[in-house]
Amino acid sequence: MDFELLVKTQDGLIAAGQCRDLGISADKVKHWVRERSWRVITRGVYLVDVHMLEAKPLTPRRLIRAAQLALGPHAVIVLESAAELLGIEGLRRGKQIHVSLEGPYARPRRLGNAVLVPHQLVLRSTDVMEIDGMRVTSAARTVADLMLKVRRYEAISALDHALNRALISEDELPILYQMMAGRRGVKSARKWLEQADGRAESPLETRARLRCADGGVPPDDLQVLIQDERGVVIARADMLWRRYRLIGEADGEAAHSMPEPIFRDRVRQNALAAAGFSVVRFTWTDTLDPDRIPRIVRAAMRGQSC
Structure with missing residues (x-):
């Protein structure tokens, strides 16, 4: 392969x-490097055209690539860094880059990069895939490893997102169970597997659902098509409490901030009100308080019962 390619x-x-x-x-x-045509990204790895940074800054993907190049072809990208490459959302963004070196290649070395975190995971050939020339743990193995490492809301959010995006299937959940066997944290992580639901379309929806469940007001169903009296579908509810004709919506900040979406929301809201439904909306900030969302839901339930 030539230099440019x-x-x-x-x-x-x-x-x-x-x-x-x-x-x-x-x-x-x-x-x-002295002439500043090239730039050192990490020890032994160079960006060959510094002008590229003006158009494409040092994205997480590029930094992960640099880590893999620094450690050689036997390095495997793992944990949050693997999730970044796989497109699995729901995790806190950090600067650390997680890389595993297998078997005889897992020898101590000075990495020269404080954000590069080495691991020595026992990986089978089926646990590893390739993305654009980088060796990465598979979606199933990545989620299994993360569920033993991160907190519950992050773990279930990542699993929900992987299921929703078909990166893993419901049939693979027993495989995740097996991947975690005998490892620290497995008891809690296996319980979290049972709380996953791939119908959640965003980490925000997952977090809102978990807050409801933890607060004693779990929704009856997710992603429900709502019809008016003529049978016309007027909305799809993120969460639904049937008895109370109550809909819960997870609102991303950007989703409803432009004029056209705001107009559509008003039309939709009026149609739902005419059909006898009430709507409560949850933001990411709401999910940070364990009591806020359950309190909002209970208040709305009381209002619908009147």
């Missing part, structure tokens, strides 16, 4: 070892 396939990055293989001397590399 290699760099293009690696998000504009190249490793020192790859430079040697291409006949680029260490002196040339040092010269380009």
Whole structure:
């Protein structure tokens, strides 16, 4: 593979070892770094065109790529970093990059990068896949590992999102159970598996549902089509309490902030009110308080009972 094609396939990055293989001397590399044509991203890994940063900053993906190049072809991207590459949402964004080195390659080394966190996970060949040339734990293995590491709301949010996006299937849940066997935290994580629901379309929906369940007011159903008296579908409810004709909606900040969505929401809200439904809306901030969402739901239930 020639230089330009290699760099293009690696998000504009190249490793020192790859430079040697291409006949680029260490002196040339040092010269380009001094001239600021190249930039050191991490030890032994370079961005070959610093002007790329103006159009494409150092995204998490590019930093993960740099970590993989620094540690070599046997490195496997794991945990939150694997979730980033797989598109699994619901986790706190952090600067750390998690990489596992298998077997004989898992020897202590100075990484020269404080955000690069090395692990030594026992991985089978079926636990590892490839994304654009990077070795990454599979979606199932990534979620299983995360459920043993992160807090409950993050763990279930990540699992819900993976299910909703068909990154893993309901049939694979027993496999996750097996992947966690004998590992620290497995007792709690296995309970969390039972609380997953792939119908949740966002981490916000998952968190709102869990707050309701924890507060003693779990919804009866999710993603329910609501019809008017003529049988015309007027809405799809994120959450529904049937007895109270109460709908719960998870509101992302951007979803309803523009004029057209606001207009559609008003039309929809009026149609639901005419059909006898009440709507309560939850934001991400609401989910940070354990009592706020259950309190909102109970107040709405009382109003619908009058």
